[in-house]
Amino acid sequence: xxxxxALLDRLAYEPGRNAKQRLLGNYFRTxxxxxxGYALAAITGAxxxxxxxxxxxxxxxxxxxxxxxxxLSYDYVGDLSETVxxxxxxxxxxxxxxxxxxxxxxxxxxxxxxASLGKTELxxxxxxxxxxxxEVGRWALLKLVTGALRIGVSARLAKTxxxxxxxRDTDEIEIVWPSLKPPYGDLFAWVEGRAxxxxxxxPAPFRPPMLSHAxxxxxxxxxxxxxxxxxxxxDGIRVQAVAGRCLDGRVVSRxxxxxxxxxxxxxxxxxxxxxxxxxxxxxxxxxxxxxxQSFNVLQQRLNRKTVTPKLIAEFPAHLRAYDLLVDGAEDLxxxxxxxxxxxxxxxxxxxxxxxxxxxPLVPFTxxxxxxxxxxxxxxxxxxxDAEAIEGVMIKRCDAPYLPGRPKGLWWKWKRDPFVVDAxxxxxxxxxxxRSSFYSDYTFGVWTAGAAGEELVPVGKAYFGFTDAELAxxxxxxxxxxxxxxxxxxxxxxxxxxxxxxxxxxxxxxxxTRHKSGIAMRFPRISRLRRDKHPRDADxxxxxEALLERGIRSRETDAGGRAALRIAAGDVLK
Amino acid sequence: xxxxxxxRPEELLTPTPAGLCCRPGGFHIDxxxxxxxxxxxxxxxxxxRPGHGAVLATPETIDLMRLRYGEGFAGTVQPIRxxxxxRLDGVTVSFHPAGHVLGSAQILVEAGGLRIVASGDYKDxxxxxxxxxxxxxxxxxxxxxxxxxxxxRHGDPDAEIAKLLRSAALFPERAHLVGAYSLGKAQRVIxxxxxxxYDKPIYLHGAMEAITQYYASRMDLGVLRLAxxxxxxxxxGAIAICPPTSLNDRWSRRFxxxxxxxxxxxxxxxxxxxxxxxxxxxxxxxxxxxxxxTATVAASGASDIWVTHGxxxxxxxxxxxxxxxxxxxxxxxxxxxxxxxxxxxxxxxxA
Numbered sequence: 001x002x003x004x005x006a007l008l009d010r011l012a013y014e015p016g017r018n019a020k021q022r023l024l025g026n027y028f029r030t031x032x033x034x035x036x037g038y039a040l041a042a043i044t045g046a047x048x049x050x051x052x053x054x055x056x057x058x059x060x061x062x063x064x065x066x067x068x069x070x071x072l073s074y075d076y077v078g079d080l081s082e083t084v085x086x087x088x089x090x091x092x093x094x095x096x097x098x099x100x101x102x103x104x105x106x107x108x109x110x111x112x113x114x115a116s117l118g119k120t121e122l123x124x125x126x127x128x129x130x131x132x133x134x135e136v137g138r139w140a141l142l143k144l145v146t147g148a149l150r151i152g153v154s155a156r157l158a159k160t161x162x163x164x165x166x167x168r169d170t171d172e173i174e175i176v177w178p179s180l181k182p183p184y185g186d187l188f189a190w191v192e193g194r195a196x197x198x199x200x201x202x203p204a205p206f207r208p209p210m211l212s213h214a215x216x217x218x219x220x221x222x223x224x225x226x227x228x229x230x231x232x233x234x235d236g237i238r239v240q241a242v243a244g245r246c247l248d249g250r251v252v253s254r255x256x257x258x259x260x261x262x263x264x265x266x267x268x269x270x271x272x273x274x275x276x277x278x279x280x281x282x283x284x285x286x287x288x289x290x291x292x293q294s295f296n297v298l299q300q301r302l303n304r305k306t307v308t309p310k311l312i313a314e315f316p317a318h319l320r321a322y323d324l325l326v327d328g329a330e331d332l333x334x335x336x337x338x339x340x341x342x343x344x345x346x347x348x349x350x351x352x353x354x355x356x357x358x359x360p361l362v363p364f365t366x367x368x369x370x371x372x373x374x375x376x377x378x379x380x381x382x383x384x385d386a387e388a389i390e391g392v393m394i395k396r397c398d399a400p401y402l403p404g405r406p407k408g409l410w411w412k413w414k415r416d417p418f419v420v421d422a423x424x425x426x427x428x429x430x431x432x433x434r435s436s437f438y439s440d441y442t443f444g445v446w447t448a449g450a451a452g453e454e455l456v457p458v459g460k461a462y463f464g465f466t467d468a469e470l471a472x473x474x475x476x477x478x479x480x481x482x483x484x485x486x487x488x489x490x491x492x493x494x495x496x497x498x499x500x501x502x503x504x505x506x507x508x509x510x511x512t513r514h515k516s517g518i519a520m521r522f523p524r525i526s527r528l529r530r531d532k533h534p535r536d537a538d539x540x541x542x543x544e545a546l547l548e549r550g551i552r553s554r555e556t557d558a559g560g561r562a563a564l565r566i567a568a569g570d571v572l573k
Numbered sequence: 574x575x576x577x578x579x580x581r582p583e584e585l586l587t588p589t590p591a592g593l594c595c596r597p598g599g600f601h602i603d604x605x606x607x608x609x610x611x612x613x614x615x616x617x618x619x620x621x622r623p624g625h626g627a628v629l630a631t632p633e634t635i636d637l638m639r640l641r642y643g644e645g646f647a648g649t650v651q652p653i654r655x656x657x658x659x660r661l662d663g664v665t666v667s668f669h670p671a672g673h674v675l676g677s678a679q680i681l682v683e684a685g686g687l688r689i690v691a692s693g694d695y696k697d698x699x700x701x702x703x704x705x706x707x708x709x710x711x712x713x714x715x716x717x718x719x720x721x722x723x724x725x726r727h728g729d730p731d732a733e734i735a736k737l738l739r740s741a742a743l744f745p746e747r748a749h750l751v752g753a754y755s756l757g758k759a760q761r762v763i764x765x766x767x768x769x770x771y772d773k774p775i776y777l778h779g780a781m782e783a784i785t786q787y788y789a790s791r792m793d794l795g796v797l798r799l800a801x802x803x804x805x806x807x808x809x810g811a812i813a814i815c816p817p818t819s820l821n822d823r824w825s826r827r828f829x830x831x832x833x834x835x836x837x838x839x840x841x842x843x844x845x846x847x848x849x850x851x852x853x854x855x856x857x858x859x860x861x862x863x864x865x866x867t868a869t870v871a872a873s874g875a876s877d878i879w880v881t882h883g884x885x886x887x888x889x890x891x892x893x894x895x896x897x898x899x900x901x902x903x904x905x906x907x908x909x910x911x912x913x914x915x916x917x918x919x920x921x922x923x924a
Contacts, residue, residue: 006736010740010853012843013846013847013851013852013853013854014852015852019744022743022744023743026743065723066894068887068890069722069723069887069890069891070723072722072884072886072887072890073722073723073724073887076722076724076842076884077724077842077844078844079843079844082842082843083724086723086724086725086726086841086842087723087724090726134728135726135728135841429821429850431850432852433830435820435821435825435833435850436821436822436823436825436826486848487848
């Protein structure tokens with residue numbers, strides 16, 4: 001357990017992906033089975049046991065410490081598991097840590113015991129383990145048993161790390177993953193070259209998806225419009241719907257996220273409609289009265305712990321299909337997009353489901369015609385669904401379905417973002433490589449306050465600028481700090497003095513969390529407006545008006561105000 | 574002299590805004606403003622300030638004050654050896670090792686049979702760079718409580734150094750920057766690295782050059798170099814020690830992809846480490862942890878405990894629950910030996 005605890009401890013502080021991978025790789029290479037397998041399961045969320053409730057942990061510590069000292073400590077530390085880990089009484093003082101390490105429980109012992117432990121036995125067992133661990137070990141154990149690991153490592157990153165041990169591709173692991181069980185002895189044996197690849201006996205496995213590149217204006221010159229087809233780019237969630245028959249004839253249906261996470265349990269209404277054998281690639285959307293709803297609406301259905309009938313009725317899930325990977329038992333991924341598209345159209349007709357429909361093609365003969373469609377989807381056939389469209393997808397007719405992001409086959413051409421001129425108000429240091437730079441910025445726009453005109457924060461952004469711009473903003477922050485609140489610096493922002501950013505964003509939402517009452521989606525700094533004074537920045541009313549009009553209408557104001565304009569002119573028009 | 578026998582502890586040592594004042598002896602202990610006669614427990618800037626008329630301290634503390642503040646840091650200076658007894662008016666004073674940093678002392682003040690120990694900052698665990706803490710029996714024990722909560726148990730510093738060395742081995746292309754207070758902690762980390770088997774040059778921030786050289790003249794700290802004299806290539810895989818405020822500042826940009834470590838008792842609490850953007854917290858403290866504070870209080874035999882600064886509430890509560898008289902002094906101006914708050918002039922790029 002101590003090695004696993006030390007790994008979690010280090011991962012919890014490490015901001016960089018590469019460094020995280022190095023730490024994980026080092027752990028997997030040097031830790032024997034089955035401990036490393038259970039660690040992989042813990043990180044990928046594949047362990048299932050009854051989680052300990054905070055109340056149980058409170059009771060344990062109350063039996064062992066003075067209530068006043070515990071209250072003072074908890075108040076200082078602020079986290080229950082951490083407080084308990086730090087003040088858990090240790091017999092014999094602090095000098096025998098190494099002895100404790102020797103007799104502490106292993107991760108395997110903990111995981112296998114928890115799987116079969118009765119509810120009434122848990123407190124005593126937990127106390128015994130806590131007695132045998134040091135501060136970090138106790139912290140990790142409590143995080144593990146309460147199901148709150150939160151160390152910033154995705155299942156995908158853990159799998160990628162395991163794959164790299166044997167110079168394998170992560171997608172190879174993804175394919176066999178659903179049929180593997182902790183502690184994954186067969187998986188490690190395979191990547192270490194000691195055994196054959198584990199068989200995928202799964203009738204409904206995840207297939208790694210094909211991804212696109214963002215297209216730049218310069219790319220079009222080399223592309224022949226007649227060799228491509230286009231679809232709307234939906235503002236939903238990319239998913240894969242898979243159904244297959246087990247050896248015993250039972251049908252297994254699953255819905256996967258883009259990263260291979262099984263999200264079936266969150267969308268039972270949609271999974272019920274998978275009455276086919278095969279694998280569909282498409283977009284998860286919320287559909288009401290035949291109309292696709294905006295991403296804001298979809299978000300209200302996502303990340304809910306329990307899926308109630310009310311939630312399902314209010315937010316009916318829908319699949320808009322745009323590719324067919326497997327039809328019956330036939331793998332179509334080697335076929336061209338044109339062939340797959342024809343098979344998909346036939347399959348959707350056969351399926352005849354109100355929950356699953358076809359993502360239509362956008363007809364075009366020249367790139368400028370497509371540009372016009374992208375600028376006005378409603379007029380180009382999307383009708384009322386135009387609000388849920390965030391651009392177009394461009395796909396080569398002769399492209400096979402390849403996992404990953406192959407070059408030159410699929411392109412995404414997003415609609416231009418909204419932009420607004422806002423004033424830098426607060427700055428905070430970044431993490432990792434950026435820890436010596438003020439790189440996280442809170443910016444605001446003007447509004448009428450109680451004491452006259454004032455800037456009100458409307459968002460926070462920490463990317464979009466170049467390294468040279470970062471150095472420039474960093475210097476500006478240091479030279480123009482007017483106040484400090486812990487790690488946060490307030491930067492000068494009055495009518496004449498301050499830094500104006502052009503902020504690009506994808507949309508707006510009402511928010512009760514922010515003073516301004518709005519929240520931006522995906523904000524980033526698109527330009528430094530050194531030519532502008534803070535007084536020239538935009539007003540909150542402009543953003544309010546945008547919200548009122550609906551997020552997807554982007555005509556500029558009649559007065560020609562430069563508030564919400566299309567950032568870069570469409571050169572193809 | 575009979576009036577001295579009836580003296581109450583508060584008459585012998587009185588908490589004042591300028592620090593602990595001994596009126597019968599005509600001196601202050603660790604005064605926070607300039608006074609006529611000052612007794613200094615140790616060289617950290619929150620305890621040892623310049624500008625006093627006369628200073629009495631251990632020879633090491635006097636040397637360190639001179640290094641920090643220059644020749645004229647006080648009107649007159651008088652060194653006193655550990656254990657030497659000195660009469661100041663009607664009061665006898667003596668200095669005893671506090672185990673905090675080089676030269677650090679607890680000050681025993683005696684008059685009319687009453688013994689008060691002002692312990693300054695102290696720790697009761699081994700430190701290769703200074704003499705160990707020496708328990709002194711007394712009636713009144715004046716203690717700090719920087720880590721006066723049961724969540725603070727500092728553990729084994731060698732294990733923390735081993736963690737640092739493991740990280741250096743795992744990331745050989747990166748530099749490891751260890752934030753450490755310039756006086757005491759920095760040199761202790763260097764000494765611990767040496768006993769941990771690390772024999773490569775250790776790089777220093779310019780702000781700790783003079784003090785580290787002073788330590789190195791008295792003990793073996795191995796090969797030390799200044800970071801400002803090094804090429805970026807030299808700093809690949811290097812371990813460097815700097816003041817905590819330099820960890821995340823422009824100074825750190827000379828290092829290749831630095832891992833930011835911080836050696837402090839505060840690193841026990843995750844939120845503290847995260848607030849500072851520390852990637853490798855090292856729990857190494859020059860103050861007593863909770864067990865050290867309570868054990869020292871108990872061993873002093875004192876029936877009166879005065880708590881100067883830190884997390885007083887829990888320690889006062891603990892003393893009272895054991896039948897000791899205890900009270901917080903709420904002294905202001907201590908516990909900030911490195912000037913923790915940032916200021917632009919501390920972020921100099923050439924240090």
